[in-house]
Amino acid sequence: MGDMATIRRDIGAGHHFIFDDTLVSHPNAEMFTPDFWQLQDKITGQAKGRGTTIFIEHEGQRWVLRHFKRGGLVGKVLSDQYMFIGVERSRPFEEFRLLEYMRAQGLLVPVPVAARIHRRGLIYRGDLFTLSIPNSKDLHHALCDKPLDKDEWYEVGRALAAMHNCQVYHHDANVRNIMIDSDKQIWLIDFDRCEQRQGNSWKQGNLDRLLRSLHKEKAKNPVFHWQESDWSACMNGYREAVK
Structure with a gap:
């Protein structure tokens, strides 16, 4: 509390x-x-x-x-x-x-x-x-506009790791629930149905949900600046920050 x-x-x-x-x-x-x-x-x-x-x-x-x-x-x-x-x-x-x-x-x-x-x-x-998160847009809108560089994807991974280090499960970790601001800081939003959980077995599911949403948006949008190598950069950030 x-x-x-x-x-x-x-x-x-x-x-x-x-x-x-x-x-x-x-x-x-x-x-x-x-x-x-x-x-x-x-x-x-x-x-x-x-x-x-x-x-x-x-x-x-x-x-x-x-x-x-x-x-x-x-x-x-x-x-x-x-x-x-x-x-x-x-x-x-x-x-x-x-x-x-x-x-x-x-x-x-x-x-x-x-x-x-x-x-x-x-x-x-x-x-x-x-x-409101000032001067920010969600990753969906950001990636429809231009690519994120490797350092930005690395920070996405670090933000997810920080959440998991607090043992917080995100019910819907998709591209629309991750924000990037004008200082290139990564924010996580929409924690309805989210909670603290014990253990680690559920964490991969959060990451899988985000990857699925990236594939889905890539297939659905005529312009969507994302590729598999970006995911590698994201996971590098995650692995280096997760405890």
Whole structure:
């Protein structure tokens, strides 16, 4: 548990909040809705994944708001509904805590700002605010534009090793969940359904997932600057940094 996390509950309305009170003083339910920011003309962009992620500029900060949605066949039925088994075991709270932990370990991951769940009976819905990563793009967009050099791929490998050294499993380590900023630093994002795990047997699966996504994007995009030798550079960085 991070020292700065504050928890507040509005039990009557079924809302539970966790937040960094150095970044937001008093979160409320309205601020977790896109309409709240649209009315203030503070939305600067959006990205579509399973749900819609919106980018917000507020009081000199740039925030990312993600609404938790299910993927796959289950998502077509339940969409954004999850079974409530405890506040701390909700997906927004778990991701907030995991980001706090990784930040404390020095990993380049988004800064958690606030999360909330809204519970009704046995069902909850949830959202998460993080700070935007300045001057960055995901590897998919980067590689559609130009190649990464060997040193940059080496740093991708080192970033994955740093995550594994903290025993953190990434549920979907694909090219869209790895960011590179203008200083060529590598960031990892989207830690929904991720967790700390014991042992090492699962780590190769994370690496295999990334390699599959690189092959997939290479086949799908007319221009995608990636080749097998880049993977060798990535794995060199990983092997030299992993403990």
